[in-house]
Amino acid sequence: MNRPPREIDLRIDARWVIAVEPGGVLERHALIVDDGRIVALCPQHDADAAFAAAARVACDEHVLIPGLVNAHTHAAMTLLRGVADDLPLDTWLERYIWPLEARYVSAEFVRDGVELAVAEMLCGGVTCFNDMYFFPDATAAACDAAGMRAMLGLPVLDFATAWAPDAEGCLQRGFEARDRWKHSALLVFALAPHAPYTVGDRTWGTIVTYARQLDLPIQTHVDETRLEVEKSLVATGETPLARLDRLGATGPGFIGIHCVHVDSAGIELLARQGCHVVHCPASNMKLASGVAPVAAMLDRGVNVALGTDGAASNNRLDLFSEMRLAGLLAKVVSGDAAALPAATLLHMATLGGARALGLDRSIGSLEVGKAADVVAVRFGDPETLPVFDPRAHLVHAAGREHVSDVWVAGRHLVNRGVLTTVDRGAVAARARSWQSRLR
């Protein structure tokens, strides 16, 4: 008794805490952080005696949640936000996005675009994102400067891009980037073949070999549109997902992005192989790609994460919006108002994303021992009052604009709405400069 309190770095007192794992809502708890990790989550009065905090943050009308994981984006494409809207995927990609990328994408473009994306995501409570884009070393540098956590997908395409002349060139440059950044505490890597229809069997074979040798996940857009599936069936007699399975790409390290047009055999395959799926409802709706069978995948035990896709097809990197859209869409297509309840949506946006990225031992929930990737959301404005169920409130009433504070690995990156590591004015100025050049 009368043991002196333990000295720790940070104590956050919150009106509500949703740890995600375990489930439920805690009231008036304190989250205790030391050396970037969570060391306790306990009632506030218990914390008073046990801990002496170097810094203390009061979140008296806030809910504390794990940092949101944006499990699929092309961060640098924020610079192409709204450059072409109201178009189907093939036209949008072939007539607008690819020509613009061929002309403008460079290390500078990526660095500026990722800085803009990181500013947007941090302010919106996203503490980790899974990227797929050219010049991943520029992405790594921007994340490192901001203190943002990310998985960087090393892009692979069989044709020439601004990044590399072919698949071999993509892999070589990608591995160089990985070598430069692989010791960063906040960055992990994946192989990111763009899609079954842009990468041939031979390259898939090479990728599968590298993935096994280097223990890297594989992420790819797959079964996104009906046309993609139909073309694959005509060409190979298989769905794109089945083809990837035959080529050895599936498994617990496989992240299938979109999976809109998977049938029951496809869901079975995903479950059997322990694959992860990233659901991107806004992008799938906006490009009229279709509705992924999320409830069926979850029922079968498939881990489903949430992603925004790039800002050119969304046009926001906003996980709050994706949570709400995923829920509303699942309810209306199933005719079941109980489909995808709020707790499930928040799980998908946090621990589901962490699992997909292979990071669930270190992030995704507010459990002792995990990194302190934490978000405070304020429920004090007219539009967020009154509060009955903080989980439903997060999904259906609140938005990213109610995020007040964000920590990544215990570092306070958004402090009462103010970015601490990103120069917001400079980022905006560079975005405006690209606006003039791209117009």
Place this chain on the structure above:
Amino acid sequence: MNRPPREIDLRIDARWVIAVEPGGVLERHALIVDDGRIVALCPQHDADAAFAAAARVACDEHVLIPGLVNAHTHAAMTLLRGVADDLPLDTWLERYIWPLEARYVSAEFVRDGVELAVAEMLCGGVTCFNDMYFFPDATAAACDAAGMRAMLGLPVLDFATAWAPDAEGCLQRGFEARDRWKHSALLVFALAPHAPYTVGDRTWGTIVTYARQLDLPIQTHVDETRLEVEKSLVATGETPLARLDRLGATGPGFIGIHCVHVDSAGIELLARQGCHVVHCPASNMKLASGVAPVAAMLDRGVNVALGTDGAASNNRLDLFSEMRLAGLLAKVVSGDAAALPAATLLHMATLGGARALGLDRSIGSLEVGKAADVVAVRFGDPETLPVFDPRAHLVHAAGREHVSDVWVAGRHLVNRGVLTTVDRGAVAARARSWQSRLR
């Protein structure tokens, strides 16, 4: 030449102006307001010589749009925001909402709830709403105090409520409220029978007679769920909408709320009679009611407005969110990424709403002679940069949190994010007090 400049009340200089009617995007124009009305919309350099403004507001990185019209809500239900989520309409209504309303709804409840709703809506760029709720005199008082424009639907139900013992009582109390407020410049009235299934033929007959005699619109929830339509077909052999048509309720003064399950004959009926429809995508998705055939209705020439429904089934009174949802939903269900483009969505949220309420001669677009109901939306944050097409940007990238200034009839009700006529702190305190009572 050298005519002295005309003295006017207000000049707003904006980077972009979307007048809605006529269409298109104007750059660097000035909106000139005098005595609460728009007197000019011209290039800024032309305005310099022509007008001497008593007040001038610079919106250098903003887009100016007409105030948004929330064409269907139950404003006071903000106090029931999130009280019961993830439930279908009948359970939600019968087991949660109606019992809570029976116990708690009073003039005080309505006044406090409407103040909260008005604070939320004004800050989100809504300058006019169409209400349907008990104690409309309390709603009128709250709108009058805030300077908010509204259409108040006088609610009619055939059974006893906290408001009146029966339909006759509803009408009598409703008309008393109208008599008290009908000379207010910002308030108009409608008859609001709750739904075909809560109001019998005899009461509908009375309502139709009153509507004709008093030249009042009729608004009602209709064809909202499949169950409602099926029950009506069993009971009467008609759809709810066809029944209302037989009873004489349809016509250019008829506002059909939801119209989710109208078939092609129903769309034909709406078009032939010149009826208006209010589409409430978030509510229809959340309650799993279904998807209204909005594109088909618009194609047939039916005027379609947008509404949030009440905060108990949404849970936000956010027209930006409804615009985006309506667009995303229409695209994905039709498989056509070009469905409901941004300009159409903005039209629905402004002039479409004004037409539905019979107010299109005075609001809904930034045309000379109309009331200065104006909203400035700031495109300066990372998440709203860069800007290529301000219309698509409004719908897909921006949100209500980017609204900086709002005028109703030329009165500056939101000034750089700050409410000028509503005491935000007092409103929040009252909402928290109801939270404790309702819990």
